[in-house]
Amino acid sequence: KQEVTQIPAALSVPEGENLVLNCSFTDSAIYNLQWFRQDPGKGLTSLLLIQSSQREQTSGRLNASLDKSSGRSTLYIAASQPGDSATYLCAVSSSYGKLTFGQGTILTVHP
């Protein structure tokens, strides 16, 4: 059974700092990995999708890497802003696109 773990569970940083969120998964037989952002009372917003054949994806200040063989992914956020405060979720896709989620990292960026 696939298990996804995210570290740290919570992170508080001052504005402007670069930071890294970690995700690990136990079964490397995945099709893709997605990073999501969840704001309180709202649904999930897809940030980045990395296919299993890819090593990284970039969008603006976000960069996600994938090491499928070791079962690890990182989300790098550059020059963090208070608006980045949210819960960040990592999810891996198995057959039919079913996602298995980690517990999330709660990020707080203070001015």
Place this chain on the structure above:
Amino acid sequence: GAGVSQSPSNKVTEKGKDVELRCDPISGHTALYWYRQRLGQGLEFLIYFQGNSAPDKSGLPSDRFSAERTGGSVSTLTIQRTQQEDSAVYLCAFGGGGDYNEQFFGPGTRLTVL
């Protein structure tokens, strides 16, 4: 989410009552997924619909849970004889249905069973 809507946004019900949660799709996506997120826990897969194929119900926690998708569009998740442990945020998502496709989530329905 990318145009996915869910209703109601919040639902409070008494233990033992039945509830229906609705998910309205965005066009062009054939696959629909239901997940739930209980307090302090990660999202759990519930059920998957793809076109006219038989749904994958492997994530439904009990036979009190059922879902249908009419005409390949709107989906309804029904929970019969609700229990307090059913309290959660229920999220639906749409995707292209293939193994490699991205999923887009609705805002969710927060269900509270008293």
